Amino acid sequence: MNPINVVILAAGKGTRMHSDKPKVLHALAGKSLVQHVLDCAKALDPRRICVVYGHGGEAVPEALKSTGATFVMQEPQLGTGHAVQQAMPHLDDEGETLVLYGDVPLIQSSTLHQMQQAGSGLTLLTVNLDNPTGYGRIVRNAQGDVISIVEEKDATPEQREIREVNTGILLAPTKYLRKWLAGLRTNNTQGEYYLTDIIAMAAEEGVVVHTVQPNHEWEIHGINSKSQLAVLERTWQQVEAQRQLALGVTLADPARFDVRGKLNCGRDVSIDVGCIFEGLVTLGNNVQIGAYCIVKNAAIADGTQIAPYSHIDSSDVGADCRIGPYARLRPGTRLHNEVHVGNFVEIKNSEIEKGSKANHLSYIGDTTIGCRVNIGAGTITCNYDGANKFRTVIEDDVFIGSDTQLVAPVTVARGSTIGAGSTITRDTPAGELTLSRSKQVTIAGWSRPKKQVTSDK
Ligand code: UD1
Ligand code: CA
Numbered sequence: 001m002n003p004i005n006v007v008i009l010a011a012g013k014g015t016r017m018h019s020d021k022p023k024v025l026h027a028l029a030g031k032s033l034v035q036h037v038l039d040c041a042k043a044l045d046p047r048r049i050c051v052v053y054g055h056g057g058e059a060v061p062e063a064l065k066s067t068g069a070t071f072v073m074q075e076p077q078l079g080t081g082h083a084v085q086q087a088m089p090h091l092d093d094e095g096e097t098l099v100l101y102g103d104v105p106l107i108q109s110s111t112l113h114q115m116q117q118a119g120s121g122l123t124l125l126t127v128n129l130d131n132p133t134g135y136g137r138i139v140r141n142a143q144g145d146v147i148s149i150v151e152e153k154d155a156t157p158e159q160r161e162i163r164e165v166n167t168g169i170l171l172a173p174t175k176y177l178r179k180w181l182a183g184l185r186t187n188n189t190q191g192e193y194y195l196t197d198i199i200a201m202a203a204e205e206g207v208v209v210h211t212v213q214p215n216h217e218w219e220i221h222g223i224n225s226k227s228q229l230a231v232l233e234r235t236w237q238q239v240e241a242q243r244q245l246a247l248g249v250t251l252a253d254p255a256r257f258d259v260r261g262k263l264n265c266g267r268d269v270s271i272d273v274g275c276i277f278e279g280l281v282t283l284g285n286n287v288q289i290g291a292y293c294i295v296k297n298a299a300i301a302d303g304t305q306i307a308p309y310s311h312i313d314s315s316d317v318g319a320d321c322r323i324g325p326y327a328r329l330r331p332g333t334r335l336h337n338e339v340h341v342g343n344f345v346e347i348k349n350s351e352i353e354k355g356s357k358a359n360h361l362s363y364i365g366d367t368t369i370g371c372r373v374n375i376g377a378g379t380i381t382c383n384y385d386g387a388n389k390f391r392t393v394i395e396d397d398v399f400i401g402s403d404t405q406l407v408a409p410v411t412v413a414r415g416s417t418i419g420a421g422s423t424i425t426r427d428t429p430a431g432e433l434t435l436s437r438s439k440q441v442t443i444a445g446w447s448r449p450k451k452q453v454t455s456d457k
Contacts, residue, residue, distance in 0.1 A: 001116055002095040002096050002116075003046075003047050003094055003095030003096075004044055004045075004046045004047065004095055004096050004097070004098055004116070004171075005046055005047055005048045005049075005050065005091045005092075005095065005096070005097045005098070005174060006041040006044065006046045006048070006049045006050070006097070006098045006099075006100060007049075007050045007052065007084055007087040007091075007097060007098070007099050007100070008034065008037050008038065008041065008049065008050070008051045008052065008069075008100045008101065008102050009052050009080060009083045009084070009099065009100070009101050009102060010022070010024040010034050010051055010052060010053050010054075010060055010101070010102030010103070011052050011053055011054030011055060011074040011077050011083055012054070012055065012077070012102075012103065013054075013055040013077075014055070014103070014224070016224050016225040017224075017225060017226060017229075018226070021056065021059065022053070022055055022056030022059050022060055023055075023102075023103055023223065023224075024060060024102035024103055025056070025059060025060065025063055026223070026229060028105050028106075028223075028229060028232060028233050028236060029233065029236050029237070029240075029258075029259065029260050029261075030260025030261055030278055030279075031260070031261075032063060033102060033103055033105040033223060034051065034060065034063075034064065034102035034103075034105075035063075035064070035067075036105035036106065037100050037101070037102055037104065037105060037107065038051075038064065038067050038069060040100075040107055040108065040109050040112070041098070041100060043109035043112075044098070044109060044112055044113075044116070046098075047092075047095070048070055048090065048091065049067070049068070049069040049070065050069065050070045050071075050072055050087040050090050050091065051064060051069045051070070051071050051072070051102070052072050052073075052074050052083045052084070052086050052087055053071060053072070053073060053074070054073065054074045054075055054077050055077075060102075070087075070090050072086045072087050072090065073086070074086045078186070078192055078193050079186070079190070079192025079193040079194055079195070080168070080192075080193070080194060080195035080196070081181055081184040081192070081193035081194050081195040081196075081197065081198070082184075082192070082193040083195070084097075084099055084177070084181060084195055085181045085182075085184075085193070088177075088178050088181060091174055091178075092174070093174050093175040093178065094174065095173075095174055096116075096171055096172060096173055096174060097171070097172055097173075097174045097177050098112065098115070098169075098170075098171045099168070099169060099170050099171075099172075099195065100169055101168055101169070101222065103222050103223045103224070104167070104168070104169070104219075104220060104221065104222045104223075105223065105232070106218055106219050106221065106232065106235075106236060107169065107214070107219050107220065108214075108215065108216070108219050110215055111125065111212070111214045111215050111219055112169075112171075114212050114215075115169075115171045115210075115212045116171065118171075118210035118211075118212050119208065119210055120173070120208070121173075121202070121207050121208035121209060121210055122170065122171070122172045122173075122176075122198075122199065122202045122207055122208070122209045122210070123170065123171040123172075123209075123210040123211070123212060124138070124146065124149075124166065124167075124169075124170050124199070124209065124210070124211050124212070125167045125168075125169040125170065125211075125212055125213070125214060125220065126138050126164050126165060126166060126167060126211045126212075126213060127164070127165060127167055127213055127214060127217060127220055128163045128164050128165075128213075129163055129165055130163070132152075132160075132162065132163050132164075132165045133152070134152055135152065135165035135166060136149045136150065136151045136152065136165060136166035136168075136196050137149065137150050137152070137155055137159050137160065137162040137164070137165060137166070138162060138164040138165065138166060138211065139159060139162065140164075145203070145208075145209065146199060146203065146209035146211060147199075147200065147203045147209075148196075148197075148199050148200035148203065149166045149196035149197075149199045149200075150196075151188065151189070151190070151194060151196065153188075153189040153190060154188050154189050164211075166196060167214070167220040168195075168222075169220070170195075172198070172202075176202070176207065177198065180197075180198035180201045180202065181193075181195075181198065183201060184197055184198070185197075216239075218232065218235045218236070218239070221235075237257065237258055237259065238254065238255070240257075240259045240263075241254035241255075241257045242254065244257075244259075244263065244265065247265065248265075248267060248268070248269075249265045249269045249270070249271065250268075250269065250270035250271065251270075251271050252270075252271065252272045252273045252291075253273045256273040256274050257271065257273075257275060258275070258276045258277070259276075259277045260276065260277065260278045260279075261277065261278050261279040261280055261281065261296075261297075262279075262280050262281070263277045263281050263283070264280075264281070264282045264283070265282075265283045265287075266283060266284045266285035266286070266287065266302065267285045267286070268285060268286045269283050269284075269285070269286070269287050269288075269289075270287075270288050270289070271288075271289045272288075272289060272290050272291040272292075272293075272308070273291050273292070274291050274292040275289050275291070275292065275293045275294070275295070276293075276294045276295070277295050277296075278294070278295070278296035278297070279296050279297035280297055281295050281296070281297070281298055281299075281300075282298075282299040282300070283300050284299075284300060284301040284302035284303070284304070284319065285302045285303070286302055286303045287300050287301075287302065287303070287304050287305075287306075288304075288305045288306065289306045290305075290306055290307045290308035290309070290310070290324065290325065291308040291309070292308055292309050293306050293308065293309065293310045293311070293312070293324070294310075294311045294312070294313075295311075295312045296312065296313045296314065297313065297314045298312045298313070298314065298315045298316070298317065298329075299316050299317070300312070300317045300321075301317060301318050301319040301320075301321075301337070302319045302320070303319050303320040304317055304318070304319060304320060304321040304322075304323065305321075305322055305323070306323045306324055306327075307322070307323065307324035307325035307326075307327075308324065308325045308326075309324065309325050309326050310323055310324035310325060310326065310327040310328070310329075311327075311328045311329070312327075312328075312329045312333075313329065313330055313331055314330075314331035314332065314333075315329040315330070315331070315332070315333035315334070315335070315347075316333070316334045316335070317329070317333075317335045317339075318335050318336045318337040318338070318339060318354075319337045319338070320337055320338045321335055321337065321338060321339045321340065321341070322339075322340045322341070322342075323335075323340075323341045324341070324342070324343065325343055326343040326344050327341045327342065327343065327344075327345050327347075328345070328346045328347070329341070329347050330346065330347065330348035330349070331348065331349065332348060332349035332350070333347045333348065333349070333350055333352075334350070334351045334352070335347075335351075335352050336351075336352065336353045336354045336371075337354050337355075338354055338355045339352050339353075339354070339355070339356055339357070340356075340357040340358070340359055341357075341358055341359075342357075342358065342359035342360050343359075343360060343361070344360065344361045344362075345358050345359070345360065345361065345362045345363075345364070346362070346363050346364070346365075347364045347365075348364070348365040348366070349365060349366050350364050350365065350366065350367040350368065350369065351367075351368050351369070352364075352367075352369040352373075353369060353370050353371045353373075353396075354371045354372075355371050355372045356369050356370070356371060356372060356373040356374070356375070357373070357374050357375065358375035358379070359375075359377070360377035360378070361377050361378045362375055362377070362378065362379045362380065363379075363380045363381060364379075364381050364392075365381050365383040365384075365389075366381070366383040366389050366390065366391045366392065366408065367381050367383070367391065367392040367393070367394065367408075368391065368392070368393045368394070369394045369398075370394060370395045370396035370397070370398070370414070371396045371397070372396060372397050373394055373395075373396070373397065373398045373399075373400070374398075374399050374400065375394075375400050376399075376400050376401045376402035376403070376404060376420060377402045377403070378402050378403040378404075379400050379402070379403070379404045379405075379406070380404075380405050380406070381405075381406045381408060382405050382406065382407045382408060383408045389408075390408035390409040391408055391409055392406045392408045392409070392410055392411075392412075393410075393411040393412070394406075394411075394412045395411070395412065395413050395414040395415075395416075395430070396414050396415070397414060397415045398412050398413075398414070398415065398416050398417070398418070399416075399417045399418070400412070400418045401417070401418050401419050401420030401421065401422065401435070402420045402421070403420055403421045404418050404420065404421070404422045404423070404424065405422070405423045405424065406424050407423065407424065407425045410424055410425065410426065410427060410428075411427045411428075412424065412427070412428050413427065413428055413429055413430035413431075414430045414431070415430050415431040416428045416429065416430060416431065416432060416433075416434060417432070417433045417434070418433075418434055418435060419433060419434070419435025419436075419437060420435075421435075421437050422434070422435045422436045422437060423436050424436065
């Protein structure tokens with residue numbers, strides 16, 4: 001395969017988004033539009049990716065600075081041909097250049113590979129639409145060869161009848177592209193440098209113009225408004241849902257399922273309605289996710305059940321655990337196998353070993369918990385003194401009574417029992433009962449206050 005350069009056009013204003021943010025930085029499936037295009041381009045292993053930006057100032061290069069792309073400012077914006085011209089000084093003549101668009105986010109590398117295989121010459125990605133309104137039309141001669149693209153605003157009534165349209169995506173030998181772009185003129189209705197005018201130049205020079213069609217029509221859909229963004233988001237989520245179903249995942253409702261990243265599932269996974277998966281999520285065999293859970297950057301091992309309305313972020317959950325409903329696992333949570341975490345339990349930066357339970361209303365932060373520990377309802381680890389954070393260590397077989405505060409740094413030794421309602425500030429000895437409580441007293445004969453009778457008539 002010829003070496004390839006990729007130019008991504010992303011200078012447009014996106015007026016119809018009614019947003020202060022550049023259009024290409026709006027998110028689809030949890031990732032900016034232009035990042036989708038960059039990730040797809042990277043799959044072609046290009047020599048260089050050049051992003052042409054304009055509106056929104058440095059926001060685009062700032063957002064993409066870790067990608068290794070080259071950024072070129074286009075100011076003013078004089079058309080798609082002018083936009084590609086800005087990138088040319090950064091591209092060497094060897095090989096081909098692929099033009100993509102920052103606001104056409106779902107183009108797939110499989111389609112681009114087909115373009116690369118179309119043969120030498122110029123390759124256009126085209127599509128046949130029932131309603132071609134607004135698109136440039138692909139004009140062919142009697143032999144069926146492409147001879148030009150005519151923009152709708154410049155088209156004759158006959159040309160407007162053409163259903164085959166230009167998606168904008170094209171692949172051209174770089175040295176020809178450079179020459180053709182230099183020859184562009186603005187003698188058209190919009191007074192712009194049209195990239196599409198290079199097609200007629202190629203045809204006149206006898207360069208073959210190939211056409212390739214995308215594998216799915218949604219690959220070439222562009223985003224100009226929030227409405228189009230919402231529609232394409234749903235399309236993408238349906239594609240993802242069908243992919244998961246085809247792999248054997250049970251989805252209670254494929255229309256109420258959102259993946260904003262990558263979801264890997266084992267066998268016999270089932271997911272109830274309204275769940276959102278973000279970042280990289282791995283679910284083992286027989287994992288069940290209840291309704292309305294949000295799971296982000298997490299691994300959940302075989303046989304674990306997550307009950308409804310649980311939030312799991314940057315956590316590692318072992319096998320055969322029972323989590324939720326209404327559990328919150330915050331970053332740095334590591335649960336070993338058979339751990340139970342119940343409702344309104346928040347865990348952060350903590351490790352809990354096999355078979356331990358915290359079933360009700362607790363905060364466990366910066367804590368290490370051994371095996372077979374029972375954390376009573378309402379237990380709080382006081383890990384923060386207002387300035388610094390400290391660790392709590394709870395060893396194997398400890399029983400913490402309800403409504404206990406463990407003031408860190410503190411260690412509750414193996415087999416200890418903590419009486420309910422205690423505030424534990426010092427390490428406790430192994431195997432003993434420790435509690436801190438004022439003695440229960442009874443005031444004999446005490447009576448409740450009575451309502452006072454006022455006589456201010
Ligand atoms: C363009 C094509 C048309 C095609 C359609 C597909 C041209 C002349 N026409 O038309 O044949 O059917 O796309 O959607 O190419 N851009 C810049 N700088 C500019 C102008 C545009 O970066 O100076 C970017 C825009 O941000 C946008 C893309 O190029 O992402 C397309 O520009 P737009 O003005 O929308 O082109 P269309 O008129 O739709
Ligand atoms: Ca108390």
